[in-house]
Amino acid sequence: MLYEILDAIDRIRPFQRVKAHCDIPCGIYDPIFAQVAALTVIRMVDVIADAEEKGRNDTVVRCIKTKEDHAEKCKHEVRILYGDYFKPEHLERYPELSNLTNSIFHAASDCKEEIDREKSLDLLNQINRLAEIFWNTKNKKVKRVKAPYEVEEEIVVPIL
Numbered sequence: 647m648l649y650e651i652l653d654a655i656d657r658i659r660p661f662q663r664v665k666a667h668c669d670i671p672c673g674i675y676d677p678i679f680a681q682v683a684a685l686t687v688i689r690m691v692d693v694i695a696d697a698e699e700k701g702r703n704d705t706v707v708r709c710i711k712t713k714e715d716h717a718e719k720c721k722h723e724v725r726i727l728y729g730d731y732f733k734p735e736h737l738e739r740y741p742e743l744s745n746l747t748n749s750i751f752h753a754a755s756d757c758k759e760e761i762d763r764e765k766s767l768d769l770l771n772q773i774n775r776l777a778e779i780f781w782n783t784k785n786k787k788v789k790r791v792k793a794p795y796e797v798e799e800e801i802v803v804p805i806l
Contacts, residue, residue, distance in 0.1 A: 675731040677777035680723035681793075681801045684770040686716040689797045691763045710761070717757040720769060724750050727780060740779050746772060770799055777802040 690713035697705035728747045753769040781788045786804040793801050
């Protein structure tokens with residue numbers, strides 16, 4: 647009913663039309679959120695292994711939940727980049743982008759299903775490749791740096 651009322655008003659006095667190409671203002675996108683989530687997955691796998699060794703089941707349960715939540719966050723952040731940031735010209739320039747994105751989704755699902763450090767590292771490596779592509783689309787050179795967290799794996803960052 648509300649739609650009909652607004653439609654009738656619009657016919658009498660048309661509303662100004664606005665268009666947006668994304669959900670948020672340009673320049674806010676950043677793969678770092680996915681990278682940090684992937685680092686958290688790796689860290690949780692490490693903590694789970696230590697807690698299991700020490701028989702700390704309460705810690706294991708909490709860490710599994712955190713690991714799964716952050717694997718899902720990886721998927722969420724990559725979905726935003728792929729759906730809102732990357733444009734057809736990016737897909738033309740980087741033909742691997744669609745398959746890479748799909749592979750990240752599957753890698754994150756694998757990390758949710760299992761407690762496997764190698765799979766967690768694979769997730770981070772794929773997200774790092776996505777970060778390289780992302781920064782390249784912004785004409786930024788990248789470098790690999792050791793993350794400043796206990797995991798100490800490398801992440802891709804722009805050279806500013």
